[in-house]
Amino acid sequence: MKLPIAIGATEAPARTKPSNYPEPFASRMKGRTKRPLGDLFGLSNFGANLTTLEPGAVSALQHRHTLQDEFVYVLEGKAVLVTGDIETVLGAGMCAGFKAGGASHHLENRSDVPVTYLEIGDRTKGDEVSYPADDLVGELGPQGWVFRHKDGSPY
Amino acid sequence: MKLPIAIGATEAPARTKPSNYPEPFASRMKGRTKRPLGDLFGLSNFGANLTTLEPGAVSALQHRHTLQDEFVYVLEGKAVLVTGDIETVLGAGMCAGFKAGGASHHLENRSDVPVTYLEIGDRTKGDEVSYPADDLVGELGPQGWVFRHKDGSPY
Secondary structure, eight states: OOOOOEGGGSSSSOSSSOOOOTTTTGGGGTTEEEEEEEGGGGSSSSSEEEEEEEOOSSSSSSSSSSSOOOEEEEEESEEEEEETEEEEEOOOOOOEEEOOOOOEEEEOOOOOOOOOEEEEOOOOOOOOEEOOSOEEEEEEEEEEEEEOOOOBBBB | OOSSSSSSGEEEEEEEEOOOOOOGGGGGGTEEEEEEEEGGGGSSSSSEEEEEEEETTTTSBBBBEOOEEEEEEEEEEEEEETTTTEEEOTTTTEEEEEESSSOEEEEEEEESSSSEEEEEOOTTOOOEEEEEEEEEEEEEETTTTEEEEEEEOOO
16 A cells, blocks of 8 residues: 555544444543544554544543553643543643553543544553553553453453 | 643753754754653653754754654644655645655755644664765664764764
8 A cells, every 4th residue: 555645634534443442431432533643654663643522522541551651732622631630721732741650641621612632652562551440451462452351351 | 850741832941952963964953943742751662842943944864764653743834845756745734654664754944934843753772764865874772873974984
């Protein structure tokens, strides 16, 4: 497949599978649209998405990675970043980074207009994700993400 | 050091060393300002910079990496992306990715106003950079980037 040289980010196709989570968590990602950008150019070391949250939508469950770093930059609208118990409003031009092993976090759109941001995350193998508020753990295996209950049983 | 939760990207301090290149190449980076963002949050797997090119400035020498992927997203102004022999104008909201081992590339500001973009690059060890138009090769060693002439002699 011939890779493009450049693209208007809003023209990138939305991800066909809206969430990798098992139910009931996948349904909680309603109103979130991710447009993978890095993948379009054949990048494999990190992902870069243009993500839009409709009013009421969230970026992900509150989570933290063991090995992968994450970074977000808000392009339009306002998101509430929830980091542990701390809430910070991110407007356009603001950014935040989430180092591996740091505090759990996610973004919420509590406004009445969409919020759009760029999100970057590397793809370090062997990564695990924990979700302090939900009965879920994730592990990046050779076939992709595998999710289980906290007691290790499958969904 | 206590890490910030979030920051307005334009408030991030500019890199104190404007270029890692030896002369005469470092001087060719005049008019380029990089504000490291990911480093502020303690990220180590990839770098994320807010970079501004004044009129006439360039993002880097034309180059390609052997192992590291790169991604740019234009926030303001217009940059000319030179990929091998192909020129593509990138306006605000456009993005491009440069996979490891792909075509050589850089951005030029040929306009009369600044251009500002986000640039992301991972930090895969053992990376090497080649510069088709310049007598320079770079290698990411344990102490950081080491630059030599193409015949291997030091600068």
